[in-house]
Amino acid sequence: MQTPILEDVLARLRTALEHDDLPTAVAIIAALRPPDQAELFAELTDKDQVALLPQLNPADSADILEELDNQDAADLVGALPIDAVVRIVDQMEPDEAADLLGDIPPARAQAVLDSLEDPDEVRPLLLHQDDSAGGLMTSEYLALRRRMTAAEAIAAIRAWHPEANAAYYLFVVDAHGRLCGVVSLRQLIVADPATPIAEFMDSDVISVPAGTDQEECARLMTRYDLLALPVVDASGILLGVITVDDVVDVLEEETTEDFQRQGGAQPLDRPYLDTGVFTVARKRIGWLAILFVTESLTGTVLRHFENELQAAVALSFFVPLLIGTGGNAGSQTTSTIIRALAVGDIDLGDALRALWHELRAGLLLGLGLAVAAYVRALTWGSSQALALTVSLTIFTIVVWANGLGSVLPLLAARLHIDPAIVSGPVMSTLVDATGLFIYFTIAQVMLGL
Amino acid sequence: MQTPILEDVLARLRTALEHDDLPTAVAIIAALRPPDQAELFAELTDKDQVALLPQLNPADSADILEELDNQDAADLVGALPIDAVVRIVDQMEPDEAADLLGDIPPARAQAVLDSLEDPDEVRPLLLHQDDSAGGLMTSEYLALRRRMTAAEAIAAIRAWHPEANAAYYLFVVDAHGRLCGVVSLRQLIVADPATPIAEFMDSDVISVPAGTDQEECARLMTRYDLLALPVVDASGILLGVITVDDVVDVLEEETTEDFQRQGGAQPLDRPYLDTGVFTVARKRIGWLAILFVTESLTGTVLRHFENELQAAVALSFFVPLLIGTGGNAGSQTTSTIIRALAVGDIDLGDALRALWHELRAGLLLGLGLAVAAYVRALTWGSSQALALTVSLTIFTIVVWANGLGSVLPLLAARLHIDPAIVSGPVMSTLVDATGLFIYFTIAQVMLGL
Numbered sequence A, B: 001m002q003t004p005i006l007e008d009v010l011a012r013l014r015t016a017l018e019h020d021d022l023p024t025a026v027a028i029i030a031a032l033r034p035p036d037q038a039e040l041f042a043e044l045t046d047k048d049q050v051a052l053l054p055q056l057n058p059a060d061s062a063d064i065l066e067e068l069d070n071q072d073a074a075d076l077v078g079a080l081p082i083d084a085v086v087r088i089v090d091q092m093e094p095d096e097a098a099d100l101l102g103d104i105p106p107a108r109a110q111a112v113l114d115s116l117e118d119p120d121e122v123r124p125l126l127l128h129q130d131d132s133a134g135g136l137m138t139s140e141y142l143a144l145r146r147r148m149t150a151a152e153a154i155a156a157i158r159a160w161h162p163e164a165n166a167a168y169y170l171f172v173v174d175a176h177g178r179l180c181g182v183v184s185l186r187q188l189i190v191a192d193p194a195t196p197i198a199e200f201m202d203s204d205v206i207s208v209p210a211g212t213d214q215e216e217c218a219r220l221m222t223r224y225d226l227l228a229l230p231v232v233d234a235s236g237i238l239l240g241v242i243t244v245d246d247v248v249d250v251l252e253e254e255t256t257e258d259f260q261r262q263g264g265a266q267p268l269d270r271p272y273l274d275t276g277v278f279t280v281a282r283k284r285i286g287w288l289a290i291l292f293v294t295e296s297l298t299g300t301v302l303r304h305f306e307n308e309l310q311a312a313v314a315l316s317f318f319v320p321l322l323i324g325t326g327g328n329a330g331s332q333t334t335s336t337i338i339r340a341l342a343v344g345d346i347d348l349g350d351a352l353r354a355l356w357h358e359l360r361a362g363l364l365l366g367l368g369l370a371v372a373a374y375v376r377a378l379t380w381g382s383s384q385a386l387a388l389t390v391s392l393t394i395f396t397i398v399v400w401a402n403g404l405g406s407v408l409p410l411l412a413a414r415l416h417i418d419p420a421i422v423s424g425p426v427m428s429t430l431v432d433a434t435g436l437f438i439y440f441t442i443a444q445v446m447l448g449l
Helices: A004-018 A022-030 A034-043 A046-055 A057-067 A068-078 A080-087 A094-105 A107-115 A118-125 A150-160 A185-190 A212-225 A243-261 A277-295 A299-306 A307-310 A319-342 A346-378 A384-414 A422-447 B004-018 B024-032 B035-041 B045-053 B060-066 B068-076 B082-089 B093-103 B106-115 B119-127 B150-160 B185-190 B213-223 B245-260 B277-295 B297-304 B306-311 B319-342 B349-380 B384-414 B424-447
Strands: A143-145 A169-173 A181-184 A228-232 A237-245 B141-144 B169-173 B179-184 B228-232 B238-243
Touching: A004 A022, A004 A046, A022 A034, A022 A046, A022 A068, A022 A169, A034 A046, A046 A057, A046 A080, A046 A422, A057 A080, A057 A094, A057 A150, A068 A094, A080 A094, A080 A228, A080 A319, A094 A107, A094 A118, A107 A118, A150 A185, A150 B185, A169 A185, A169 A237, A169 A299, A181 A185, A181 A228, A181 B245, A185 B150, A185 B185, A212 A299, A212 A307, A237 A243, A243 A319, A243 B119, A243 B245, A277 A299, A277 A422, A277 B169, A277 B319, A277 B349, A299 A307, A299 A422, A299 B319, A319 A346, A319 A384, A319 A422, A319 B068, A319 B245, A319 B277, A319 B297, A319 B319, A319 B424, A346 A384, A346 B277, A384 A422, A422 B306, A422 B319, A422 B424, B004 B024, B004 B035, B024 B035, B024 B045, B035 B045, B035 B060, B045 B060, B045 B068, B045 B082, B060 B068, B060 B082, B060 B093, B068 B093, B068 B245, B082 B093, B082 B306, B093 B106, B106 B119, B141 B238, B150 B185, B169 B185, B169 B238, B179 B185, B179 B228, B213 B245, B238 B245, B277 B297, B277 B424, B297 B306, B297 B424, B319 B384, B319 B424, B384 B424
Parallel strands: A143 A169, B141 B169
Antiparallel strands: A169 A181, A228 A237, B169 B179, B228 B238
């Protein structure tokens, strides 16, 4: 969310640009921190962005491109002259540079790559999928040798003069480049300067192969509080390092996907307002159509009980209330279970415990609502028999919805489907048709229809 | 989620404990990393936990207590002798120790505090709310003075010998203890040893007052990629430092709360299976009851149109389909909008743009579903007029649900209510009653009832 202060800065920036006063605009941007620079920059028109970016300090431009949404950054880079792009990309972290080059037309990417100061830092990163460990890692790291002393290591760091904030963990390799340990900057400083690294490094280092999914990398780094995660090839040779800032973005992205699935829509790939209306509709129509077809089962059930409905039209007054409440109880259960699975509070082995937990919670909730429904039905002037029918139905539906809501996400997880797919809408749709069947079956018995 | 390997380790651990072989159990735990130690430990019975914890290396025990759920840790500490507790708490990070002492009975907390090696590190932290910056911060940090040289600072760090991974940023204070800058360990190493810190420190340092909400701290650290955030009092005096590992936990907690609200339930305070069935039911019954009362409006609407229902019982076949689809479309919209608000893709100033975006998406989705509903109604043998009624209704309901779904979360945010409150269940319930009204109004006109 914008802070009021940023809004003021934006107003000043726009005024400067309206008067074609580029030096003032550049000064306004330069005074900000990178995330704020990117936020303001994203608010400008495409024309202003293209005019302003090459005028900024290339390091600032690089920061802005790194923070912008991928597609926006690629579009912007497409509108700039090659030499301006090269100056900026030279200042980007290698992993971000590779992501950007992967998003622009190959011929243009090749032209930029050929003119970079150090293309070999970026080139190997282009081989990996964006959403794998190889796509997340940076090649800007310093690998130390086991026989170096602490003092030699510190001298090497001083000579390397890292610009990135990637230098908190230093990885140690053997003569073949195979990862064999990790030391922190803190350990290097605290150690006796003459001690070889091998004597105080931690040789139990967590690493991942380049093909590892980004979500698994984020999970490992969160679980073990890692600030950096080394990436290795099949023979253990160190290829690169994933830093914690990249993983924070991955976690946010994955959570957004889960949220949108939970609402019964396919995840969007871009920020909301940048996503066209047609794309928004396309991402939703699939689920909406599947749910529509499933939901139309309710019509089949109602037609099946047409005679009962004709005989007692009052039965239909309670239909939305009963199935709606069942859907709500089911949504409450799935959202709890899906999140508990995501944070590791439960796993597949806990399926029966979760079911038992939810059935008992459903009994309590169902009892409470049954009393409320009985009173509500009587105050609407329903007969004792109808009030009892409604009351018994809501109890049964809530228990059923809680059971279904606990089992389905776990079943999805067992089938290696994302459990977030059992969203609120999916639950209410399933409960609607089955709930009606429960309702009319109870009504037949209780009312003798 | 457990990995298969941890399950094997757990089996070995349980066997050792069954044979009262504590030394083997201790060795099994000691070989693991802290998060794995805590996960296995949490699977043991209370009796085994109480027997095992004092036998472990106090540093391992401290790590385990830090990783355990707060209430579990407090219960466990309540069952151990005071001297065992003191040995363990001495090894905890001060912020975690303060959290633990805040969760146990005050007399016992005081007894532990009095016997600690360095009670003054913990005592000031007890004054702050758990969910504020003051509650998150640790007092274990090294404040440097401006006139120190790089070499003197490195010597000070070596003498301090920090155990925590908190030493990546070092904060600089003036003679009154007021925060005036930050240097990274990397800058210290790279700088010429004789340069005073004041010459290369970054004096534009982001800090927060002790009362700042933990969510705001997490937002700042994520936005500016900070590994540590200094906490100051009203006169700018440095009180403590929040480290990135604490903030990752905060983010996970807040996301879990949003997820549970999104499913229409109050957030749980503890891991799912540790939460009793009565608590689970209590956290859900409030919303379920509010939604039940709101949903019972559908009955009022249906009773209002009783004559129309008597005249054309076929109208009722479409009720769940129409209102269910409207609820689904509304849930899709709210989940997108709520998440876009949470990650900052939109803010309150974008309300009209979001509404316009959703109305157009609703037009597209409504058109598609209207065609499907028309065909479906005809294949069920409905009249042309009824099929047109159903088709026009679904179009109107979807547009209405999309509009409502975009406006309500933004309205909640404007009223300083968590927008996640406009959950899927709330949306479907609101759309149910209003949707029925739309349906029967269109039916009256189209069918001349």
